[in-house]
Amino acid sequence: MLLDGKSTVAQIRARAGSLPAKAVDEALERLLRSGHILPAVDVASDHIDAGNFFSASTSESEAAAATLRANGYFVRFAQRAAQPRKLAAGEKITVFVVEDDAQLVKLVRTYFQMEGMETRLAGNREEINAGLRQAPKPDVILLDVMLPDVDGFDVLARVRQHDAVKDIPVIMMTARATREAVLKGLERGATGYITKPFHIETVLTAVKTVLGLPGAPARADSEIKPK
Amino acid sequence: MNPLEELSAEYRRELPAKLEKIAALWSARRVPELHRALHTLAGSAGTFGLPELSVAAREAENYLEACGPALDARQQAGFQQLFDGICRCSIGAP
Secondary structure (H helix, E strand, O other), X not given: OEEOOOOOHHHHHHHOOOOOHHHHHHHHHHHHHOOOOEEOOOXXXXXXXXXXXXXXXXXXXXXXXXXXXXXXXXXXXXXXXXXXXXXXXXXXXXXXEEOOOHHHHHHHHHHHHHOOOEEEEEOOHHHHHHHHHOOOOOOEEXXXXXXXXXXXXXXXXXXXXXXXXXXXXXXXXXXXXXXXXXXXXXXXXXXXXXXXXXXXXXHHHHHHHHHOOOOOOOOOOEEEOOO | OOHHXXXXXXXXXXXXXXXXXHHHHHHOOOHHHHHHHHHHHHHHHOOOOOHHHHHHHHHHHHHHHHHOOOOOHHHHHHHHHHHHHXXXXXXXXX
């Protein structure tokens, strides 16, 4: 399903392929209820403004992305920050990376450090709790779902219920690419959703987008491709 | 070689060990751990530039998910084919 900020419900339905129109409507209504899309008039009408979404174009031509796209394993979007953010001199963004695959952690940490950002790491429940309590509060959380002793969606729900951290943007970074998984993330308050495998540049773009940092894409659209 | 290329090279070097671990889990029919290992491989392989391996691992992961924790003989044969496909993809990895 492609939400590009301009399409009507009829166009979204037409592009949904074999998905029944009822399922598409239900998905749109859930996105609407969770605040991830805005109705230009009404969800029952033919105009929905998908707003606040992006899709990086950097990987469009790459074979890897094409292969994954063809197999239906490709989702990425991020909700743009309401306000742009300008960093003070010397201020650094802290990215809390919740991921238990050591090599992916190394990749994300190395890349974000090269971009001048701090990283804080957690691979299990105890480390997540410690990382969230640590000062300064992280600016953004990259959250895997399949962790050894806790479900990332449950972590997301708990973050959203906790006064001290509930406003931190959370980008799900997971191999779970089904429609149900994406909707579950949205319903629980995910600010973005990127499926593995990913292009590391896409993760950086998502972080910049949800934080309103310079370098976030100006174009607002997203792609949700169910399996 | 920049740091990201080094990480990618390291991933490829460690790939045979990952596959050996997966093979051992399959031999022991430790399905939940096998499922988790395939899930991790599917997520990481494409990120490090091995999309075919990623897709093959995802297919095997999905297959296991559909079969449930105890595979009958037909399902085991089906999984073996998928696992052989994973091995072929990794042999072809540059």
